[in-house]
Amino acid sequence: MKAIITIAGYGTRFLPASKAVPKEMIPIAGVPLIQHHVEELVAAGITEVIVVVRGAAEAVQHHFAPTPDLERHLEAAGKLDLLQAVRRISRLADIIFVRQPESLPYGNASPALAARPWLTPGEPFYYMFGDDIILADVPVPKQMLDAFHAHRPAAAVASQTVPDEETHLYGCIAFKPGSKSEMARIVEKPAPGTAPSNWVQIGHFIFTPELFDVLDTLEPGKGGELWLADAVDRLAARSSVIVQPIEGKWLPAGDPLRHLKACIEAALRREEWQEDLVAYLRSLEL
Numbered sequence: 001m002k003a004i005i006t007i008a009g010y011g012t013r014f015l016p017a018s019k020a021v022p023k024e025m026i027p028i029a030g031v032p033l034i035q036h037h038v039e040e041l042v043a044a045g046i047t048e049v050i051v052v053v054r055g056a057a058e059a060v061q062h063h064f065a066p067t068p069d070l071e072r073h074l075e076a077a078g079k080l081d082l083l084q085a086v087r088r089i090s091r092l093a094d095i096i097f098v099r100q101p102e103s104l105p106y107g108n109a110s111p112a113l114a115a116r117p118w119l120t121p122g123e124p125f126y127y128m129f130g131d132d133i134i135l136a137d138v139p140v141p142k143q144m145l146d147a148f149h150a151h152r153p154a155a156a157v158a159s160q161t162v163p164d165e166e167t168h169l170y171g172c173i174a175f176k177p178g179s180k181s182e183m184a185r186i187v188e189k190p191a192p193g194t195a196p197s198n199w200v201q202i203g204h205f206i207f208t209p210e211l212f213d214v215l216d217t218l219e220p221g222k223g224g225e226l227w228l229a230d231a232v233d234r235l236a237a238r239s240s241v242i243v244q245p246i247e248g249k250w251l252p253a254g255d256p257l258r259h260l261k262a263c264i265e266a267a268l269r270r271e272e273w274q275e276d277l278v279a280y281l282r283s284l285e286l
Contacts, residue, residue, distance in 0.1 A: 001145070001206075002048040002119055003041050003126035006111040007034065009054065013255040024130045025059050026259065029266035029273075033253060034060060036133050038092050044141035046126055047093045050118050052111035054100045061097055066090045107226030112207075113215055122209060124148065127228075129203035133262055135269060136248025140204050147244040148206045154239035155211065157183065157232060158204035158246045168192050170200035171229040173243055183241040188222070188229045199243060201229070202250055210239060 011018030017026065024034040038049055051060065067086060074083040100114040112127060119125050126141060134140050140158060148156045159173060168189055174196035176184045187196055205228075214231045221227045235241055251262035264281075267273050 001046055001124060001126055002050060003046045003128065003141070004050045004052060004111060004115045004119075005034065005037050005041075005128055005130050006052050006108060007054075007057070007060070007130040009108075014259075021059055022053075022057060023254075025063065028133055028253065028259070028263050029270060032063060033133060034130060035063070035089065035092075037128060037130065038064075038095070040139040041126065041128075041141050042093050043139040044145055046141060049093050049095045050115045051095060051097050052100050052114050053097055057097055057099070064090060064092070064095050105220045105224065105226045107220065107228075109215060109218070109226040109228040109231050112211065112228075116212060119209075124206055124208045127205040127207055131254040132203050132250065132252045133266065134202070134204075134246065134248045134250050135266060136246070138247065140246055140248060143246055144204055144206055144244055147242060151240070151242050153242045154208050155232060155235055155241045156206040157241060157243050158202050159199045159243045160202050160246055160250050161198040162200050164195075164198065165192070167195035167198060167200065173197055173199040173201065175199075175243070181242050181244075183232075183236045183243050185236055186229045186233045188227065199245075201232070202246065204246070205232070211235060214238075 007022055007024045011023035014023040014026065017023075025032045027033070028036060034051070041049060051057075053060065067090070071083060071086060074080070074086065096118060098115055098118060100111055104110040104113055108129065126144070136143070144156055144158055157173070162170060168191060171186045171188045172190055172195040173186055174184045176182045186201065190196070211231060214234045218226065218231055218234065221230045232241060249265065251258070251265055253259040253262040267277055
């Protein structure tokens with residue numbers, strides 16, 4: 001199975017930093033966010049990755065490419081641990097970069113159309129947004145693949161619950177009558193108090209090619225954007241879409257404050273940093 005990672009947005013909430021550096025290259029606990037994504041895909045056995053970009057992506061491409069000059073410098077300096085880490089990045093996976101054409105509408109479903117020529121015809125594929133990180137003992141793609149292979153639906157959607165007061169921020173899932181796992185529809189950012197459930201989609205999906213039957217006839221929705229939620233909603237009306245509860249801590253990182261919180265959470269999980277970081281946080285006068 002191939003995977004698509006979408007980084008085709010403009011990163012406006014991270015300006016001015018994202019003017020020159022894609023927000024997915026801004027590190028979380030010392031590692032660029034997109035590298036976290038590739039590593040969890042590889043841990044689940046997915047080694048062919050299509051990264052869909054919009055605009056400049058040289059920094060991302062350079063990050064995953066071999067760097068002979070740097071490697072020679074590290075080797076000469078005897079910094080062998082760093083040399084191993086740098087070489088490992090370029091060998092993680094078979095990664096290609098696809099630029100989303102201007103002819104496609106803006107929206108989080110358009111990268112799927114941009115990547116379609118590079119997918120294997122007739123095979124399912126993994127699809128994930130590049131904004132968030134989920135800290136989990138079992139990688140999220142592994143949890144999703146297990147569910148997909150068990151049920152063989154038209155699509156699988158990763159989900160977690162959120163408090164009532166946050167449902168208006170997300171795409172909330174309505175289940176089919178009598179089912180706790182099969183989706184009936186998604187209600188995108190419902191008005192407070194009107195959500196069909198507290199289960200929300202969290203940016204990881206597995207699709208069969210049936211998704212393209214929907215996308216080929218889907219018109220742009222709210223704000224003139226092509227929304228994946230609209231496509232999944234229509235797909236659920238015609239086929240089986242399962243909702244997979246995800247075990248792990250979901251850390252949205254799509255704006256600077258939430259990104260900072262994700263950095264702290266991820267850093268606290270690194271044994272070599274934990275003691276010093278905890279001591280520092282406790283020393284703050286709040």
